[in-house]
Amino acid sequence: DAKTTQPTSMDCAEGRAANLPCNHSTISGNEYVYWYRQIHSQGPQYIIHGLKNNETNEMASLIITEDRKSSTLILPHATLRDTAVYYCIVRITNTGNQFYFGTGTSLTVIP
Amino acid sequence: EAGVAQSPRYKIIEKRQSVAFWCNPISGHATLYWYQQILGQGPKLLIQFQNNGVVDDSQLPKDRFSAERLKGVDSTLKIQPAKLEDSAVYLCASTLQMNTEAFFGQGTRLTVV
Numbered sequence: 001d002a003k004t005t006q007p008t009s010m011d012c013a014e015g016r017a018a019n020l021p022c023n024h025s026t027i028s029g030n031e032y033v034y035w036y037r038q039i040h041s042q043g044p045q046y047i048i049h050g051l052k053n054n055e056t057n058e059m060a061s062l063i064i065t066e067d068r069k070s071s072t073l074i075l076p077h078a079t080l081r082d083t084a085v086y087y088c089i090v091r092i093t094n095t096g097n098q099f100y101f102g103t104g105t106s107l108t109v110i111p
Numbered sequence: 112e113a114g115v116a117q118s119p120r121y122k123i124i125e126k127r128q129s130v131a132f133w134c135n136p137i138s139g140h141a142t143l144y145w146y147q148q149i150l151g152q153g154p155k156l157l158i159q160f161q162n163n164g165v166v167d168d169s170q171l172p173k174d175r176f177s178a179e180r181l182k183g184v185d186s187t188l189k190i191q192p193a194k195l196e197d198s199a200v201y202l203c204a205s206t207l208q209m210n211t212e213a214f215f216g217q218g219t220r221l222t223v224v
Contacts, residue, residue: 034212043115043202043215044154087153098167099144099204099213101153 003027003090009106012082018075020105022088025069032091033064034099035073037084044087044101047073078109113137115216117203123222129191132219136184136205142166144213145178145188146202154202160186193223 005023012018024033034049048055048062050071055062061074075082087104116135124130136143141162146154157176159166163183171178175194180186190197200218 041217043204043217044213046212046214049212085153098156098159100156101146103153 003100004088004102006086006088006102006105008103009108011108011110012075012078014080014109014111015077018073018078018082018107018109020073020075020086020088020107021070022072023070024088024090027068027090033062033068033071034089034091035060035062036087036089036099036101037082038087038104039081039084047086049091078107080109080111083107083109115203115205115214117201117216117219119219120217121220121222123224124193126195126223127192129189130193130221131187131189132201132203132221134186134188134203134216136186136203137207137214140205140207140214141183142206142208142213143180143186144204145186146204148200148202148218150199157188190221193221195223197221198223 003026032049032051035047036044038044048057048060050062050064064071085104085106087101089099118133143160145157147157148154157171158168158178160180163180176190178188200220202215202218204213204215206213
């Protein structure tokens, strides 16, 4: 079963920051938070992951709360190509590296 | 770097027929996954291989689904016989090692009629 809760859908204006929240209140100390996105008719694409500290790469930033019970994925300047379903995943490391997906957040970037 | 390759891209079969999907992971990736994604849902893990050994197949419907990775490289997933509810996209993914991200293929869209 998925261990995360995300809003079903969100809209964001083009050029603005998209902030996608995720709750993972039962996360364990050795579990990472991963974010993937899936554009229509494609396989999921890795975005970013983190354990405790905030992370940033060329695609996005990941902000993890101090208690690690929630996180936010930030797309700093959303474009139309960022329209996709975004999945927040808590990776279970003690049973072999699986990735369990929930239903994700459908982000629509509006022109 | 070449990505995860899957074939065929699309497949339409009648119920009770058999079907097989093929996946070639990224070179050097030891871990391989098969996922099933039903329309409107997130991907669901079916089976995980580490090299040619099965790590987790707890969610694989073993009465009709089978998968193998004989030489620890490419893998096949088979459904025999197919049911209408097997209509889905079948995704293959691979990771280099533990604690690294998974790379996904484009998937095979199966329609059972």
